[in-house]
Amino acid sequence: MKLVKLQQLCLLSLLFIFSCASNTQTTGSGVVLPETLRGTGRDMSAVTAIHKAKIDVVRKSTLALLGEKQFQLYEPQLKINVLSPSNPDDFIYRESLKNINLQKDGEFFTYELEMRVNWTNLKRAITSSGVVMDSQSGGDNFTSDTRTGSDSTGNTSSLNPNAQRARDLITGETRSTGTQTGSEGTDTANTPPGNTSLEATADDWGAATDEEKSIIRRYVDTMTYMVYFADAPTEDPAILKAAVTKANEYLAQKTIETIDMSQIEKIKADQKVLYEESTGNNVSFVQWIAQKLNADVYVEIEATSSGRTVSSSRHFGSVNLNIKLYDPSTAQLLGSVPYKTDEGFSDKNQLDAKILAIRPAFLSIMPRAIEQAKGYMLKTLTRGIKYEVILQNTSDSRLMSRFRTSLARRVKAVNVVSSSASETKYEVYYIGMIADLEDLIYQVTDTLPGLEGMNKVIQRGKSLTMNTGL
Numbered sequence: 001m002k003l004v005k006l007q008q009l010c011l012l013s014l015l016f017i018f019s020c021a022s023n024t025q026t027t028g029s030g031v032v033l034p035e036t037l038r039g040t041g042r043d044m045s046a047v048t049a050i051h052k053a054k055i056d057v058v059r060k061s062t063l064a065l066l067g068e069k070q071f072q073l074y075e076p077q078l079k080i081n082v083l084s085p086s087n088p089d090d091f092i093y094r095e096s097l098k099n100i101n102l103q104k105d106g107e108f109f110t111y112e113l114e115m116r117v118n119w120t121n122l123k124r125a126i127t128s129s130g131v132v133m134d135s136q137s138g139g140d141n142f143t144s145d146t147r148t149g150s151d152s153t154g155n156t157s158s159l160n161p162n163a164q165r166a167r168d169l170i171t172g173e174t175r176s177t178g179t180q181t182g183s184e185g186t187d188t189a190n191t192p193p194g195n196t197s198l199e200a201t202a203d204d205w206g207a208a209t210d211e212e213k214s215i216i217r218r219y220v221d222t223m224t225y226m227v228y229f230a231d232a233p234t235e236d237p238a239i240l241k242a243a244v245t246k247a248n249e250y251l252a253q254k255t256i257e258t259i260d261m262s263q264i265e266k267i268k269a270d271q272k273v274l275y276e277e278s279t280g281n282n283v284s285f286v287q288w289i290a291q292k293l294n295a296d297v298y299v300e301i302e303a304t305s306s307g308r309t310v311s312s313s314r315h316f317g318s319v320n321l322n323i324k325l326y327d328p329s330t331a332q333l334l335g336s337v338p339y340k341t342d343e344g345f346s347d348k349n350q351l352d353a354k355i356l357a358i359r360p361a362f363l364s365i366m367p368r369a370i371e372q373a374k375g376y377m378l379k380t381l382t383r384g385i386k387y388e389v390i391l392q393n394t395s396d397s398r399l400m401s402r403f404r405t406s407l408a409r410r411v412k413a414v415n416v417v418s419s420s421a422s423e424t425k426y427e428v429y430y431i432g433m434i435a436d437l438e439d440l441i442y443q444v445t446d447t448l449p450g451l452e453g454m455n456k457v458i459q460r461g462k463s464l465t466m467n468t469g470l
Contacts (some may be wrong), residue, residue, distance in 0.1 A: 034138030054088035057173020226295035290328035307350030317354030335372025384412030
């Protein structure tokens with residue numbers, strides 16, 4: 001009985017959410033999908049509360065697509081591949097995010113947000129998770145086609161019962177009377193057919209083979225991390241450096257390769273002018289250093305602290321930390337973990353108390369941060385690992401064009417970054433190790449008269465420099 005009431009409550013909640021949607025899409029079989037949905041998230045961190053609101057929308061959207069029975073049956077797979085905290089942005093349009101309501105209850109933030117749902121990506125992820133969206137689940141009734149499925153008189157009686165039930169749920173309309181129980185429907189006559197999103201998907205890059213998936217997993221498992229603090233910190237450097245040290249200690253304990261802070265400090269001190277000349281400050285200094293040191297992920301630490309002194313020998317301090325993980329090549333945010341430490345105690349001073357508060361925090365922060373980074377990279381690397389290939393002596397532009405065309409057939413993508421008679425730089429997206437890419441380049445050049453003398457000059461991280469022999 002309780003389960004039935006709970007299901008009824010879920011349906012009523014969905015009905016309310018859908019009836020509040022201002023824009024709708026209509027599928028090929030007549031089921032109206034709301035273009036925008038609302039979700040709620042609550043947390044001590046505003047960032048995490050917003051993230052939870054996004055997950056709430058994805059969950060409601062998935063439940064609408066599958067129905068209660070299919071949702072419950074496949075919930076374990078869905079939690080990993082669709083409802084994971086690391087990937088709600090895959091199923092919404094971030095630029096559409098609208099704050100409907102914000103409440104502050106003590107230290108907790110509660111956000112009610114409205115956002116557009118990317119139904120095409122959501123359905124693709126559901127089916128990729130092994131969910132069978134058969135005709136009884138209503139899954140097959142949801143497509144990216146936005147044309148109405150009713151006839152010219154608006155008759156939808158041809159829908160199967162489950163599709164009709166989903167339609168009634170979303171529109172608030174009963175089949176027998178056609179009476180609206182929710183808000184007035186939105187005119188969809190001018191909705192353009194098909195998926196108009198310009199976002200590239202895995203299909204655009206080509207599905208990864210089993211061998212490529214294995215390569216991606218091995219690559220992600222051996223990624224190199226660089227941990228540092230933001231470019232313009234306002235917190236005491238001693239606190240920030242203590243945070244970096246603790247993060248690196250955790251990575252070292254887990255045998256995860258990390259870049260020592262002394263290397264970062266050296267480049268920061270010696271190459272500031274080179275950074276400004278080569279980038280024009282278009283990327284952050286930390287990102288530029290991460291690229292230079294060939295990090296796969298860079299972890300940026302932000303911190304704000306507070307403290308109090310009770311007596312000359314009783315000092316307390318706590319720190320609000322926000323750990324952000326980025327892809328150095330694109331500056332894409334891979335994950336974010338906000339964390340408020342417990343209050344630390346010191347008989348010396350407040351600074352010591354704050355540093356002591358930081359030490360245990362990273363035992364909780366880093367596992368979550370690494371999981372987010374790995375989860376994101378596992379998905380995005382189906383488009384290939386990004387390598388830099390530099391060719392020296394490229395005076396024959398026609399030959400270079402043939403080289404690029406031939407290589408592009410063997411990798412995911414090849415982009416020309418810069419080109420001159422003396423040197424040409426490429427971005428190559430390839431699923432494989434850099435040694436494999438070098439072998440592949442030799443295979444390509446062996447088939448191109450004039451480039452048989454190609455040889456390696458230097459390889460550093462994900463950058464490969466070769467001489468054409470021209």
